[in-house]
Amino acid sequence: MEFYNKPGEYDAINYIPPGESHGTKELWKTFWILLGITIFDFIIYFAMDPGGWRNFIFIFFGLVKAYFIVGAFMHMKYEKITLALIILVPVVFIFGLIAGLLYEGNAITWAKW
Amino acid sequence: MANHSQTPNAFENQTMWAGGRSPFNVSYGKLMMWIFLLSDAFTFSSLLVQYGAQRFSNVVSPITTEWPDPASIFNHFPFMHGLHLPLLFVSVMTFILIASSVTMVLAVEAGHRKSKKEVVRYMVYTIIGGAAFLGCQAWEWVTFIHEGARLDSNTFGITAQGKEHLGKLSFGDHFEWMLGDRTNGPVPFAALFFIVTGFHGFHVFSGVVINVVVTIMAYKGVFEKRGHYEMIEKAGLYWHFVDLVWVFVFTFFYLI
Numbered sequence: 001m002e003f004y005n006k007p008g009e010y011d012a013i014n015y016i017p018p019g020e021s022h023g024t025k026e027l028w029k030t031f032w033i034l035l036g037i038t039i040f041d042f043i044i045y046f047a048m049d050p051g052g053w054r055n056f057i058f059i060f061f062g063l064v065k066a067y068f069i070v071g072a073f074m075h076m077k078y079e080k081i082t083l084a085l086i087i088l089v090p091v092v093f094i095f096g097l098i099a100g101l102l103y104e105g106n107a108i109t110w111a112k113w
Numbered sequence: 114m115a116n117h118s119q120t121p122n123a124f125e126n127q128t129m130w131a132g133g134r135s136p137f138n139v140s141y142g143k144l145m146m147w148i149f150l151l152s153d154a155f156t157f158s159s160l161l162v163q164y165g166a167q168r169f170s171n172v173v174s175p176i177t178t179e180w181p182d183p184a185s186i187f188n189h190f191p192f193m194h195g196l197h198l199p200l201l202f203v204s205v206m207t208f209i210l211i212a213s214s215v216t217m218v219l220a221v222e223a224g225h226r227k228s229k230k231e232v233v234r235y236m237v238y239t240i241i242g243g244a245a246f247l248g249c250q251a252w253e254w255v256t257f258i259h260e261g262a263r264l265d266s267n268t269f270g271i272t273a274q275g276k277e278h279l280g281k282l283s284f285g286d287h288f289e290w291m292l293g294d295r296t297n298g299p300v301p302f303a304a305l306f307f308i309v310t311g312f313h314g315f316h317v318f319s320g321v322v323i324n325v326v327v328t329i330m331a332y333k334g335v336f337e338k339r340g341h342y343e344m345i346e347k348a349g350l351y352w353h354f355v356d357l358v359w360v361f362v363f364t365f366f367y368l369i
Contacts, residue, residue: 016140016341021225031215035208041368042204046284050182055369062364066357073218073353075346083137087147094158101162105169113175 022078030072037061146347150354153316157358160312161365164305171299178270178298183367185279186269188288189256197288203367206249207359213242214356217324221349224342229331232345236328239352243321250314254307261295262303270298306366313362316355323348 041061048054071077076084137144171180184199191202220235261268271279275294282288327348336342 014141015135016343017135017138019225019341019343019346021222024219024222027215027218027222031211034211034214038204038207038211042200045184045200045368058364058368062360065360069214069353069357069360073214073356074350075221079139080137083139083144083147087151090151091154091158094155094162097158098162098165101166102169105166106172108170109172109174112170 020078026072030068033068034065037065140343142343142347143350146350150350153354157309157312157361160305160309161361164309164365167299167301167305174299178272178296180299181269181271181302182279183369185271185275186257186260187253187367191252195287195289197282197286198284200367202249202253203363206246206253207363209242209246209249210356210359213239213246214353216242217349217352221342221346224336224345227337227342229334229337232331232336232342233328236324236331236345240321240324240328243317243324243352247314247317247321250310250317254310257303257306260290262306264304264307265300267298267300267302268295269302270296272296309362309366313355313358316358320348320352320355323351 041058044054044057048057070088076087135141135144139147168180173179187203188197188199189202190196190198216235216238220232220239223231223235272293272295274291278291278294327344330336330344331342336344
């Protein structure tokens with residue numbers, strides 16, 4: 001049987017796809033977006049009363065930030081869709097766990113009375 | 114040493130899933146870094162889900178007081194002792210981490226162009242950012258412990274009097290706890306803060322160590338000899354993940 005990783009031959013384990021530079025323009029744009037959202041969060045924190053809507057805005061913009069960090073900084077936008085799905089789809093299930101446990105946690109609050 | 118040449122040959126022409134080549138068009142090391150980050154995402158999720166469940170089970174309490182509002186506790190800023198400045202210090206910390214993330218990705222981009230000098234320079238900026246973040250977190254912990262935070266108890270139950278006192282404050286006012294402002298609150302509050310920010314801080318520390326190692330390797334010309342700067346990319350993935358986790362720690366521990 002022949003092995004692929006003989007010196008000088010293509011081998012799947014040590015194969016490095018050629019690195020591609022997408023320039024720094026998008027990276028700086030992402031930086032300003034992330035910074036802008038952080039400042040926006042800071043303003044909203046004082047401008048709005050605590051409550052569901054404020055929390056919704058914080059979580060929504062947290063997810064927007066996550067999109068930009070994973071997509072642009074971690075280069076996920078340019079990876080093959082198979083890789084992106086393998087990494088991102090399992091994470092979606094965490095949202096279900098969060099929703100379920102927050103609901104149960106809230107029930108415990110009132111059960112303690 | 115393995116050969117990393119990218120000369121096309123018979124294996125390149127095989128169909129994608131026939132074996133012998135990466136169907137994801139990433140190297141083995143990078144794929145494994147992604148898988149590790151996925152498992153690490155679950156680790157942090159379990160901690161944050163635990164935090165959410167504990168917090169929601171202490172919305173109101175007839176026995177102790179409810180979960181404290183973070184604005185009333187994390188309101189300190191270095192060299193501005195006794196002023197009510199909620200969210201300011203942690204926003205600065207977030208800015209430091211975002212800035213060190215952008216220098217990291219600039220180092221990766223410079224690596225694609227095989228510009229050793231730029232890689233080393235941006236990596237040094239990234240390490241400085243990471244170290245600054247760790248310093249900020251150490252200060253945050255020391256202040257919090259000094260205020261009375263412990264792993265096994267919580268003295269941050271804000272009483273009705275305390276809420277009235279805090280409610281009158283606006284940004285930048287002089288602030289000091291008064292007798293009767295605080296009583297016992299839900300026990301896991303400080304413990305979860307220390308566990309989650311501590312776990313994140315330990316990740317930042319590991320990231321700084323990894324960054325120092327790859328910077329020395331880049332400086333010594335190891336990657337130049339290898340012909341690619343993929344190690345910087347892998348360290349970068351880890352570093353951005355740490356930044357990503359901080360986005361959620363920031364959201365759930367400080368904003369909400």
